[in-house]
Amino acid sequence: MATELLQVEDVSKRFRVRGRTLHAVEKVSFKLSPGKTLGLVGESGSGKSTLGRLALRLLGVDEGRVLFQGRDITQLSNKQLRPLRKDMQMIFQDPQASLNARMTVGRAIEEGLIIHGIGSKSDRKERVYRVLERVGLPFEASYAYPHELSGGQLQRVGIARALAVGPKLVVCDEPVSALDVSIQIQVINLLQELQQELGLAYIFIAHNLAVVEYLSDEIAVLYLGNVVEQAPAEELFKKPSHPYTQTLMKSVLKIPEPGSEEQSLSHIQGEIPSPFSPPSGCSFHPRCPFAEDICKRKKPEPHMVGTGHLVACHLAN
Numbered sequence: 527m528a529t530e531l532l533q534v535e536d537v538s539k540r541f542r543v544r545g546r547t548l549h550a551v552e553k554v555s556f557k558l559s560p561g562k563t564l565g566l567v568g569e570s571g572s573g574k575s576t577l578g579r580l581a582l583r584l585l586g587v588d589e590g591r592v593l594f595q596g597r598d599i600t601q602l603s604n605k606q607l608r609p610l611r612k613d614m615q616m617i618f619q620d621p622q623a624s625l626n627a628r629m630t631v632g633r634a635i636e637e638g639l640i641i642h643g644i645g646s647k648s649d650r651k652e653r654v655y656r657v658l659e660r661v662g663l664p665f666e667a668s669y670a671y672p673h674e675l676s677g678g679q680l681q682r683v684g685i686a687r688a689l690a691v692g693p694k695l696v697v698c699d700e701p702v703s704a705l706d707v708s709i710q711i712q713v714i715n716l717l718q719e720l721q722q723e724l725g726l727a728y729i730f731i732a733h734n735l736a737v738v739e740y741l742s743d744e745i746a747v748l749y750l751g752n753v754v755e756q757a758p759a760e761e762l763f764k765k766p767s768h769p770y771t772q773t774l775m776k777s778v779l780k781i782p783e784p785g786s787e788e789q790s791l792s793h794i795q796g797e798i799p800s801p802f803s804p805p806s807g808c809s810f811h812p813r814c815p816f817a818e819d820i821c822k823r824k825k826p827e828p829h830m831v832g833t834g835h836l837v838a839c840h841l842a843n
């Protein structure tokens with residue numbers, strides 16, 4: 527009997543764009559247990575958001591399998607997936623964009639409950655008040671429209687909407703990157719409290735490795751759709767073994783303090799190559815300070831360098 531909540535096995539996804547093939551995700555595998563967090567980190571264009579959507583089956587999978595609570599959901603139709611949707615929710619980077627400007631906050635949260643047939647009208651109203659209170663908003667917020675709330679309040683609404691239906695798995699797609707630094711910490715702490723209280727599993731997507739470290743049990747580092755390093759969070763920070771991970775660590779060393787400037791990935795030399803034509807061999811070789819001849823010719827296979835610590839680099843051992 528599977529104890530894993532989610533298993534992603536050798537999953538690939540490509541998109542056809544104007545006759546060209548975009549390699550978004552290549553043969554990625556991971557497992558996630560109830561109450562645990564997998565952090566997905568990488569630059570924009572690394573495939574982390576696509577991977578989050580594949581895990582929820584919001585996108586079709588080209589190759590590989592996705593299992594939820596031991597059940598293979600790879601080929602399920604949208605209709606077949608509908609009963610599972612309340613168990614698998616998403617928190618978006620821009621909550622305003624995901625809310626209807628003409629719908630009150632209370633109605634937006636209640637909508638999910640109606641779709642999933644949860645509660646009577648009065649039960650639902652009660653549930654909306656309770657979830658708003660749980661994310662730190664007064665019940666009056668139920669009657670507000672999105673434009674009347676701040677960015678931090680809107681993200682709390684986004685979290686409330688995801689949690690109202692009682693999910694088991696939540697994909698948090700850069701949920702704090704659009705927020706002021708002081709609000710980021712509050713939202714991260716809230717997500718952590720809710721996880722402990724409700725036993726939620728998170729896939730937490732971010733470009734800031736420090737934010738991911740704070741919340742994650744395990745971290746996967748993505749580069750051009752490939753996982754280049756994956757390890758328990760503590761191990762990854764103690765022994766970052768892929769040159770890309772090492773560079774990410776130099777770029778972003780800590781969760782920003784309130785009032786400080788947002789940190790960037792400026793230490794990484796060069797641009798991320800086009801996913802339409804990834805470089806030969808190791809796709810990081812044009813930017814890697816340690817690249818050797820073999821790196822241009824041969825793609826490195828992921829191999830173990832420690833307990834549960836996978837690295838795809840010819841030089842890592």
Ligand code: SF4
Nearest residue numbers: 808811814821839840
């Ligand atoms: Fe750098 Fe080569 Fe390792 Fe790729 S395989 S990360 S190019 S050393």
